Amino acid sequence: MKKPLFILAFLAATALGGLQPALAGQVPGAASSPDSPVSHRDRVYAAEQFSNTVSVTDPVDNRLLGVIRLGDPQPGNFSPLYRGQVLVHGMGFSPDHRTLAVVSIGSNSVTFIDTATNAVKHTTYVGRAPHEAFFTPDGKEIWVTVRGEDYVSVIDAQTYEEKARIKLPAGPGMTIFSPDGKYGYVCSSFNPETDVVSVADRQIVGKVKQDSPFCPNIAASADGEQVWFTLKDVGKTMVFNARPPFNVLKSIDTGPITNHVNLVRTPKGSFAYVSIGGLNEVKVFNTTDFSLVGTIPVGKLPHGVWPSGDGTRVYVGLENADALTAIDTATNKVIATIPIGQAPQAVNYVPNAVPEGEGTQNLQPLGLAGQTAHLQLKAAKGGAASPTSVSLFDQGLAQVLQASVTGLEPKQPYVLALAGKADGSGDIEPLASFMTNPAGAAIVNAVGPIRQIVQGDSTSDRRYLVILAGEDGKTGKPVQIQAD
Structure with a gap:
């Protein structure tokens, strides 16, 4: 007698590791959010600073699908009549995974891209030298750190127009939000201070002393307990309490040119992955006791870091190798290296970015960007x-x-x-x-x-x-x- 389909499914699940539910809540989502297994619907994006492109990779077979060309290389972008983007650098995505916000430092812009079609929906120009942009958890606003000035530009996610400015010490580096949307954590690249801002009224409600002035990157844990940020100039990574009194929990010597950090939940626990550009490594720390549990050689000048929707992989942009590398979090070993555009900076993994269709419209080959x-x-x-x-x-x-x-x-x-x-x-x-x-x-x-x-x-x-x-x-x- 044939076993019913649901029994076969039960047996398969048991063979693959039992009935334990998958750990949920990969950043920037909440711990209550469901995990999203790696799929052909997912995309890995990298912002490439010198080719002025955004590369688009399918994580199932770790294959570059093409690039979204936002601007031209030099010297074409020196022209006073030039209208493309320059120094494509920062990146964030909407909670519904349908929109990518890409920051170009040299042209003071945020480009909004439709993830399903790779088409540019709108470009918003902000103040001098913006660095990173991210959506609030409710998807209604995008906060852009204007690092060349002294404020966060708050952009309406429907109209793409600036609706407010949050005054801060000069040089805000990046904003990330608590999973419940209550706080925005804004580190600084020019002042030794991270500010905690109440999202509801845009008021500063806390300050965290940085060990140095140069923070390029910040990440908040899915459980709402911790915030991690990097200090590129002194080679450190700091951790503080995500809730009042926002006290520092740990300062870790990580290595020269400490670039980005991101947090991953796996069956083995919760871990911070930190790219150390000067050592060509990614270091892995346990978020419970802050101990170093892994050192992964990845290639030249690792920069952006982002986990897959189920925490099984971490993707890292290699700035001086023009490549994207994939790390298996179960073994902490590199499982793939994918050629992409020139000098990748921020990296985003967006689950279910393409809900239907091929998702290859408006993509171009690497061309000069691969040389x-x-x-x-x-x-x-x-x-x-x-x-x-x-x-x-x-x-x-x-x-x-x-x-x-x-x-x-x-x-x-x-x-x-x-x-x-x-x-x-x-x-x-x-x-x-x-x-x-x-x-x-x-x-x-x-x-x-x-x-x-x-x-x-x-x-x-x-x-x-x-x-x-x-x-x-x-x-x-x-x-x-x-x-x-």
């Missing part, structure tokens, strides 16, 4: 190997050079240059002067026809990347030289 050269630097005179990585993002006639510099003295001046010889000697052509942060690290950028010089066909014309101590015009000996 990047990668280099590595090493210590000039032996010693420990430096994880300093360099990417040359092809922009047509020119390249954007980005160096993720680590392993130097804290708060000291240096020069990134081209040298005539592999050991860093010979004719020196400075590219960029920079100052290291308190962790002895820095993100250094330069623009020009650099790749043709470095990779020229003639050996006599070849130049080598080098970092010199001192300032332009007063440089000392090489401290790091090109490794390849």
Whole structure:
């Protein structure tokens, strides 16, 4: 006699791990929200700063479907008549998973994208250098941190018009909300203070002292208990009580260029995944006792972090590898690396982003956005190997050079240059002067026809990347030289 279908289903469920219900509540949702298993309806988005694109990936087979092109590369975007977006960077999504809000720092904009069709619905222009945007849990507003000024711009989610401004100390970095929608937590990139804002009346109701002024990213736990934020300049991650009195629970030394943090609920417990750009790692911390439970090598300069709708995976953007990497949270191992656009910043995983259809409309191939050269630097005179990585993002006639510099003295001046010889000697052509942060690290950028010089066909014309101590015009000996 055939077993009824429901009995077969029962047996299958038992074979796959018993009748235990799936843990619910992945950020930014509440703990009471149902988990959403990985599906072809889900999408992983990454905001790509130098190609001015948003990549769209299917998480089932970890396949890039294409990119949404919001702007042109340099030098086209220098024109006074240019109308596209520049420095595509921040990202958030609506509670109904139908709208993506993408922040472009250079063009002071928030672009609203329909997740089902990949079409731009509207672009709202705000103040100088916005950084991140996120929807309130009721979906009625979008709070945009205007980092180049001193306020959060509150945008109406129906009209896409600014309806209010919340005055804060200069440099608000990012806002995330408590799952119940009561509080907005706004960290700062210019002042050592995170502000807690009452969403109902937009008043500051709490302040949390940051160990340093530079916070780029913040996350609130699904159970409404904790808020985690990163400090990029000193390489720390802090945790505070999500409810009054908003007291600090822990300050953790995580490593140079600590970028983003996100929180994941799994059958093993609740964990914080933190991208450490200067170490090319993601570190995993238990949210109960704040202990380090895993270190995952992921690739060059990890940045944005976001979990799948069921917490089985964490996706990380690799800023200096032009890639998206997928981590299996059961084993804390990388299971896929997907080529995407240039210099991915924020990453969002949106469950059921495409409720029907293929969801590939309005997507374009990578094209020029997929063309990047990668280099590595090493210590000039032996010693420990430096994880300093360099990417040359092809922009047509020119390249954007980005160096993720680590392993130097804290708060000291240096020069990134081209040298005539592999050991860093010979004719020196400075590219960029920079100052290291308190962790002895820095993100250094330069623009020009650099790749043709470095990779020229003639050996006599070849130049080598080098970092010199001192300032332009007063440089000392090489401290790091090109490794390849």
